[in-house]
Structure formats: C-alpha cells, structure tokens
Amino acid sequence: MTSDPPISDSVESTAADIASMETRGAATIAGAAADAIAAQARETADETADPEAFERTMRRAGRRLYDTRPTAVSLPNALRYTLGRMEGDDVDTLRDSVVAATTAFTDRLDRAQRDLGRVGANRLRDGDTVMTHCHSTDALSCVEHAVEQGKDISAIVKETRPRNQGHITAAQLRELGVDVTLIVDSAARRYLDDADHVVVGADSIAADGGVVNKIGTSGLAVNARERGVPIMVAAQTIKLHPDTLTGHTVEIEMRDEAEVIDADAREEIGEITVENPAFDVTPPRYVDAIVTESGQFPPESIVTLMRELFGESADRPWEEPDATTTDTAGPTA
Numbered sequence: 114m115t116s117d118p119p120i121s122d123s124v125e126s127t128a129a130d131i132a133s134m135e136t137r138g139a140a141t142i143a144g145a146a147a148d149a150i151a152a153q154a155r156e157t158a159d160e161t162a163d164p165e166a167f168e169r170t171m172r173r174a175g176r177r178l179y180d181t182r183p184t185a186v187s188l189p190n191a192l193r194y195t196l197g198r199m200e201g202d203d204v205d206t207l208r209d210s211v212v213a214a215t216t217a218f219t220d221r222l223d224r225a226q227r228d229l230g231r232v233g234a235n236r237l238r239d240g241d242t243v244m245t246h247c248h249s250t251d252a253l254s255c256v257e258h259a260v261e262q263g264k265d266i267s268a269i270v271k272e273t274r275p276r277n278q279g280h281i282t283a284a285q286l287r288e289l290g291v292d293v294t295l296i297v298d299s300a301a302r303r304y305l306d307d308a309d310h311v312v313v314g315a316d317s318i319a320a321d322g323g324v325v326n327k328i329g330t331s332g333l334a335v336n337a338r339e340r341g342v343p344i345m346v347a348a349q350t351i352k353l354h355p356d357t358l359t360g361h362t363v364e365i366e367m368r369d370e371a372e373v374i375d376a377d378a379r380e381e382i383g384e385i386t387v388e389n390p391a392f393d394v395t396p397p398r399y400v401d402a403i404v405t406e407s408g409q410f411p412p413e414s415i416v417t418l419m420r421e422l423f424g425e426s427a428d429r430p431w432e433e434p435d436a437t438t439t440d441t442a443g444p445t446a
C-alpha cells in the first residue's frame with residue numbers, strides 16, 4: 114500500500130506562522146489558510162491520481178491548520194468554506210473545486226471588509242475621536258472609509274500588551290493621515306473622556322452576541338459604557354462562531370508566559386505563576402453595535418444572521434467522515 118501525499122510546505126509554513134503569530138489577525142489568518150489549502154490541492158493533485166488519497170490529504174492539511182490557534186473562528190470557517198466545497202470523482206475535478214472555493218473565499222474576504230467598512234464609517238462623524246484596542250483590519254476599514262468620506266478622525270490607540278499590536282494600528286492610522294495618541298492600556302479609562310467611540314474587531318462572536326476579542330476588550334467595554342462612549346465591534350461574518358449555536362463555548366487561547374515577562378525578571382521576582390490569556394469575552398450588554406458586511410446589528414440579534422449563514426449546526430469537513438465529533442468546548446471567560 115502506498116502512503117498518502119505529504120502535507121505541503123506551504124501548509125506547514127502557514128501553520129507555523131499562525132502559531133507564532135507571524136501571521137495574525139482573524140481575517141488575515143483566514144486568508145492565509147485558504148491560500149495554503151489551494152497550494153495543498155495543487156501539489157496533492159500532482160502527486161496522486163487516487164481521489165480518496167487526495168481527500169484524506171486535504172483533510173489532514175485542514176487539521177494541521179485547524180490545530181494552530183483555537184479562538185479565532187475565521188480559521189475553521191475558512192476551512193468550512195473551502196474543504197466543504199471539495200467535490201468530484203477524480204483528482205483533477207477535486208483539485209479544481211477546492212481551488213475555485215479558495216479564490217471565491219478570498220474574494221469574499223476582501224469584499225466583506227470593504228462593505229463593513231462603509232457601514233462602520235457611517236457611525237463616525239466629522240471630528241470624532243476613536244479609541245482602538247489591538248490591531249483589527251476590520252476596525253481599521255471603518256476608519257479608512259470615514260477618512261475617504263472626507264471626515265476628520267483622530268485616534269487614541271491602546272498599545273495592547275503583551276504583544277503591542279497597538280503599534281501596528283498606530284502606524285496604519287498614520288498612513289491614513291489620522292492623528293494618533295498612543296497610550297498604555299491602563300490609561301484607557303482616563304482617555305475615554307476624549308473618545309467618541311470605541312472601535313474594536315473580533316476573533317469570534319458567540320450566538321448570544323458575546324464578543325471574543327483581544328484580552329482587555331471587556332474591561333475597556335465596561336469602562337466605555339460607564340463613561341457613555343458607544344462601542345462598535347467591526348466583524349465580518351466569518352467571525353460568527355457557528356458551534357455556539359449548539360451550546361459550545363469558545364476556547365480562549367492561553368499563550369506562553371515569555372510574552373509577558375522575560376526569564377531574568379521572572380527569576381528575580383521569585384516563585385510566581387504567570388498567566389497569559391490572549392482573549393476575553395465582552396458580554397453583549399456592553400456592545401452597542403456589531404458592524405458586518407450585511408449591515409449593523411445589535412449583539413442580541415446576531416444569532417438570526419448566524420442561523421441564516423450556517424443553519425442550525427456547523428460541519429467539520431477537515432475531520433474524517435467516520436471520526437467521532439470533537440467537542441470544541443474549552444475554558445471561557
């Protein structure tokens with residue numbers, strides 16, 4: 114018996130880059146995964162004429178990507194869209210179906226971000242100041258479209274420890290010509306008095322409207338509500354987590370303590386525990402609007418859109434057809 118074709122270098126390197134956060138941000142991760150699936154399909158079709166071996170290899174590649182980071186549902190949703198459209202009786206047809214699906218997926222990704230940007234921009238007025246957390250291409254699209262509409266927008270950018278993705282946000286806002294004030298995370302409440310909106314992205318949105326985003330979002334949202342500053346979540350519909358329709362919770366990624374403290378400082382302090390959760394959950398009551406490519410929604414009604422797009426439950430086309438269902442439930446905040 115001959116063995117199945119290998120996982121392609123493209124999938125291996127994409128998976129490694131996602132795990133190390135060299136490739137990061139929910140939408141970017143989804144696009145990279147789709148591109149890697151396309152590369153895998155092309156390479157596998159060159160290496161086998163056996164349709165079953167092709168399908169098994171594609172599923173294995175899907176699992177390799179799936180296992181990288183657990184929280185952003187854009188990754189499994191990218192696999193759902195691309196591997197879910199794999200069909201055909203011979204390898205060429207199977208390959209073509211997957212490649213066509215990956216192209217359609219990445220087109221939709223770009224279009225969705227532009228469309229939601231226009232919706233989000235309508236919430237911003239000329240002269241407004243937004244406060245941002247982490248780096249979200251969906252959130253930035255809203256600011257970009259507001260600027261294109263001729264609005265003068267300023268930004269207060271939280272640095273977003275431990276990885277300081279706020280620096281990326283600051284640089285990209287400057288490219289848009291937006292005035293930027295960078296603050297440490299703990300200064301957020303003080304500067305909320307100067308903000309007209311909090312604008313953040315999302316890694317996953319649960320059926321109850323809970324928003325899973327970079328750690329610190331929930332505290333920011335509670336403070337913003339107390340200060341009367343509206344909170345807009347910019348999230349294209351690939352951020353909707355269909356497993357939550359059936360009661361599953363969203364796993365919160367715990368990352369290495371080395372991101373929080375270096376070895377020398379840790380040694381100096383003495384025996385301590387260091388925790389590094391990458392995300393938290395903002396309850397729907399603290400969110401004013403979820404802005405998607407299909408318009409804006411109050412968080413409590415997002416479940417209707419989720420059902421429309423995913424039905425009552427989500428399939429897992431990266432698993433072997435006879436595999437027992439893997440529970441995605443994990444610790445949530």
Ligand SMILES: O=P(O)(O)OC[C@H]1O[C@H](OP(=O)(O)O)[C@H](O)[C@@H]1O
Binds near residue numbers: 315326
């Ligand atoms: O899809 P876009 O809007 O670009 O990003 C969405 C979210 O992805 C990021 O996670 P990480 O930095 O990958 O851990 C941030 O939490 C950001 O808000």
